Amino acid sequence: MKRNYTNILLAAGLILLAAASRIINQEAGLYHLAPVAALGLFSGAVVKDKRLAFLFTLLAQFISDAYIQVFTHMQGFYGISQVFTYAGMLLVTLLGTKMGQVRPLKIAGYSIAGSAIFFLVSNFGVYMQGYYGFDLNGLKTTFIMALPFYTTFGTQLFINSFVGDLVFSGILFGAYFMLQPVLKPKTQKA
Numbered sequence: 001m002k003r004n005y006t007n008i009l010l011a012a013g014l015i016l017l018a019a020a021s022r023i024i025n026q027e028a029g030l031y032h033l034a035p036v037a038a039l040g041l042f043s044g045a046v047v048k049d050k051r052l053a054f055l056f057t058l059l060a061q062f063i064s065d066a067y068i069q070v071f072t073h074m075q076g077f078y079g080i081s082q083v084f085t086y087a088g089m090l091l092v093t094l095l096g097t098k099m100g101q102v103r104p105l106k107i108a109g110y111s112i113a114g115s116a117i118f119f120l121v122s123n124f125g126v127y128m129q130g131y132y133g134f135d136l137n138g139l140k141t142t143f144i145m146a147l148p149f150y151t152t153f154g155t156q157l158f159i160n161s162f163v164g165d166l167v168f169s170g171i172l173f174g175a176y177f178m179l180q181p182v183l184k185p186k187t188q189k190a
Contacts, residue, residue, distance in 0.1 A: 004048065007046075007047075007048070008047065008049070008052065010176060010179060011042075011043060011046050011047050011056065011176065012056055014042070014172050014175055014176055015039060015042065015043055015056045015057070015059075015060050015172075016060060016063070018035040018038060018039050018042075018060060018168055018171075018172060019035075019039070019060035019061070019063050019064045020064075021034065021035060021168070022034035022035060022060075022064040023064050023067050023068070025164075026064075026068055026072065026074070027072065034164050034168070035164060035165065035168030035169075035172070037089075037092045037111060037114030037115045037117070037118050037161075037165040037169075038111065038114075038164070038165045038167075038168035038169040038171075038172055039056075039057050039060050039061065039089065039092075039168075039172075040057045040089045040090070040091075040092035040093035040095070040096055040114065041092055041093070041095065041096040041099075041107075041110055041111060041114045041165075041169055042096065042169065042172040042173060042176070043056045043057050043093055043096065044057075044092070044093040044094060044095065044096020044097040044098075044099070045096040045097070045099040045102055045110075045173075046096075046102075046173075046176060050097055053093055053096070053097065054090060054093050057089050057090065057092075057093045058086060058089065058090070061085075061086060061089055064076075065077060065082075079129060080125065080128050080129055081122070081125035081126050081128060081129045082125070083125065084121050084122050084124055084125020084126075084128065085121075085122045085125060087121055087125075088117060088118040088120075088121035088122045088125075089118070091117050091118075091121060092114040092117055092118055095110060095113060095114055095117065096110065096114070102173060102177075107169050107170065107173050108166060108169075110169075111165045111166050111169040112162065112165075112166070114165060115161055115162045115165045115166075118161070118165075119146070119161065123142060123143060123146045124142075126142050126146070127139050127142040127143075132145070
């Protein structure tokens with residue numbers, strides 16, 4: 001029981017650290033270089049109680065959104081497309097629950113898949129805002145505007161998302177597994 005409690009605290013601490021890094025990167029102007037998919041992927045794969053895995057993911061996103069809303073000039077809460085952002089996070093968490101045995105190559109593959117899922121779902125949310133219309137042409141335009149090669153800034157955002165997810169997945173999973181031996185209870189010899 002104590003071991004499970006320690007794992008939950010460790011996972012929650014690492015997830016909150018990732019949320020803090022999203023805030024720091026936002027403040028530094030390093031947009032999308034944040035653990036968007038990494039948060040969900042990690043909690044889905046590592047936290048045994050899946051209700052907590054989804055809660056940690058949503059809570060980390062909500063805390064950083066609230067900070068951005070209150071303490072920066074940017075909007076932390078921004079309408080219907082944010083529902084899709086949170087839905088994308090939940091889908092990536094669900095993907096993490098399907099990871100099974102955690103291996104470095106698997107983490108990289110799942111991280112890229114999570115980034116792609118988040119990209120598609122969150123940009124569909126932009127479409128639902130109606131910026132480019134609600135017809136098929138609007139949907140096409142929304143995704144064209146989101147494509148990495150459309151503008152220099154778009155390339156930076158797109159690459160930052162995938163690189164951020166890969167790097168932060170590596171950090172979260174790496175730190176978690178490196179700390180496991182330290183946290184294992186010592187067995188007493190008779």
